[in-house]
Amino acid sequence: MITVRNLGKKYEDISGTIWPVRGVDLDVPKGRFLCITGRSGSGKTTLLKMLGGILDPTEGTVEVEGVSIYDLPEKKLAAYRSDKTGFIFQDYFLEDKYTVYQNIEVATMINRIPERNRKDKIEDALQQVGMLHKEFVLAQNLSGGEKQRISIARAIVTQPDILFADEPCGNLDAENGKEIMQLLRKQAQKGRSVILITHNREDAELTDEIITLKDGKIINYEN
Amino acid sequence: MRIKDIFRLIGYEMNHERTEWISSVIIQFIIYSMVLFLLAMAGNVDNMFCEYIRPAYPDGFEFELKGFTEKDIHTLEKMGFQDITIYEDRSEGTGILNDLDNIWLYKLTAIMNGRDIWSAKLDMILSIIFFVQFVFGTIGILMLLLMFNNISNSIAMKLDWRKKYIDMLMAIGCTQSICKKIYYGFFWFRNGMAYMAAIGWNSIWLTFMNQIMDKHIGITIENRYTSLNLVIEIGIVGSVIVLGLLLRQWGKVQWTEKIR
Numbered sequence: 350m351i352t353v354r355n356l357g358k359k360y361e362d363i364s365g366t367i368w369p370v371r372g373v374d375l376d377v378p379k380g381r382f383l384c385i386t387g388r389s390g391s392g393k394t395t396l397l398k399m400l401g402g403i404l405d406p407t408e409g410t411v412e413v414e415g416v417s418i419y420d421l422p423e424k425k426l427a428a429y430r431s432d433k434t435g436f437i438f439q440d441y442f443l444e445d446k447y448t449v450y451q452n453i454e455v456a457t458m459i460n461r462i463p464e465r466n467r468k469d470k471i472e473d474a475l476q477q478v479g480m481l482h483k484e485f486v487l488a489q490n491l492s493g494g495e496k497q498r499i500s501i502a503r504a505i506v507t508q509p510d511i512l513f514a515d516e517p518c519g520n521l522d523a524e525n526g527k528e529i530m531q532l533l534r535k536q537a538q539k540g541r542s543v544i545l546i547t548h549n550r551e552d553a554e555l556t557d558e559i560i561t562l563k564d565g566k567i568i569n570y571e572n
Numbered sequence: 573m574r575i576k577d578i579f580r581l582i583g584y585e586m587n588h589e590r591t592e593w594i595s596s597v598i599i600q601f602i603i604y605s606m607v608l609f610l611l612a613m614a615g616n617v618d619n620m621f622c623e624y625i626r627p628a629y630p631d632g633f634e635f636e637l638k639g640f641t642e643k644d645i646h647t648l649e650k651m652g653f654q655d656i657t658i659y660e661d662r663s664e665g666t667g668i669l670n671d672l673d674n675i676w677l678y679k680l681t682a683i684m685n686g687r688d689i690w691s692a693k694l695d696m697i698l699s700i701i702f703f704v705q706f707v708f709g710t711i712g713i714l715m716l717l718l719m720f721n722n723i724s725n726s727i728a729m730k731l732d733w734r735k736k737y738i739d740m741l742m743a744i745g746c747t748q749s750i751c752k753k754i755y756y757g758f759f760w761f762r763n764g765m766a767y768m769a770a771i772g773w774n775s776i777w778l779t780f781m782n783q784i785m786d787k788h789i790g791i792t793i794e795n796r797y798t799s800l801n802l803v804i805e806i807g808i809v810g811s812v813i814v815l816g817l818l819l820r821q822w823g824k825v826q827w828t829e830k831i832r
Contacts, residue, residue, distance in 0.1 A: 461573065
């Protein structure tokens with residue numbers, strides 16, 4: 350369960366003070382597939398990063414299972430990111446010169462998964478996204494849709510409770526986008542909270558709940 | 573993260589952009605070799621001149637000592653002076669050196685203490701030694717600074733190229749300190765290769781030079797790069813400098829994720 354209260358982020362700019370996110374209250378139960386939508390610059394990514402323990406908020410709290418993550422020291426906050434969360438990026442962030450296996454292995458190293466267990470976990474994650482047959486292919490030889498599947502496998506290999514997906518279908522065609530959304534839905538069905546950012550209405554409607562942001566504030570909830 | 577995994581990620585990094593880092597190692601090897609050679613020459617010029625003119629001074633090189641008292645005799649002996657005569661009333665005297673090793677170091681130290689060590693007979697030779705040492709030493713130090721600048725720029729470029737990857741590592745749970753360790757390890761190995769190659773090359777080259785010079789003109793020079801202690805000492809200083817440059821460049825990167 351993620352509980353967010355009065356969350357805000359402030360930047361100082363030459364034009365003055367900017368609040369990309371301000372006064373956000375949110376509850377995300379386990380297994381919920383939540384979509385955060387809004388126009389460019391509405392604060393979606395900033396909110397996602399703060400939920401993911403990547404960006405320190407200026408005000409407010411983010412609690413995960415009762416623990417305020419930004420009160421944690423650096424190492425524990427990093428452990429939160431590694432153990433509890435998985436990130437899926439719009440640009441995949443895969444290493445082209447690494448094999449699919451190596452790309453996913455990086456996450457298992459950070460998660461301190463013992464070497465003897467890694468192969469099974471990586472293959473299990475690849476199986477879940479239907480990419481086991483590409484295990485030893487270089488990432489540079491994959492299509493966009495395949496790369497995003499690998500990105501999902503990397504996010505789920507550590508069996509996190511929460512998945513954050515920042516425009517995962519943004520660089521994909523409609524068919525591949527649909528498949529990625531189905532994969533994310535499956536993860537939610539397994540009991541993981543999935544928080545998705547998109548400005549594609551069709552993708553948003555495949556989720557359980559839609560939150561619309563405008564100027565950093567939630568202006569609409571839809572179930 | 574386990575140490576073994578840190579090494580594995582360093583290994584992955586070595587495979588990434590191999591052409592770039594190999595060319596960087598080659599450039600650093602060339603500059604480093606020149607620096608080490610110039611500094612070795614600067615340190616050996618006095619000895620080479622000394623051996624060259626020695627036949628003309630079979631009894632050693634007589635020096636005038638100004639501002640020294642009898643209390644300084646022990647210090648002068650440590651420098652290698654023999655047959656020291658001090659006229660206490662004038663604070664002057666004479667002494668004989670068997671070789672000219674470090675003569676400018678002794679002279680400059682004496683000058684800083686309001687004294688002087690000089691030989692009118694060797695005036696020209698000493699001036700040439702100083703000039704050559706100054707030129708070699710200055711070029712060597714300037715090239716050393718150029719090399720630091722080259723290392724610093726190559727670190728900045730690498731971090732710039734790998735920024736997205738490092739951001740991703742941090743997003744999936746890597747701490748900044750682990751990321752720094754990975755990249756310090758990478759730069760340490762990379763620069764270590766250039767350093768070891770330059771030391772090895774200089775050691776071989778100076779040994780070869782020694783053999784040729786000994787055979788033809790009977791002069792040998794000191795090859796300090798065969799000393800393991802010196803190699804380790806330079807290595808430690810080099811490691812600290814690389815760490816400093818990495819931290820400096822790391823601090824300049826605008827990391828996308830403002831993680832504590």
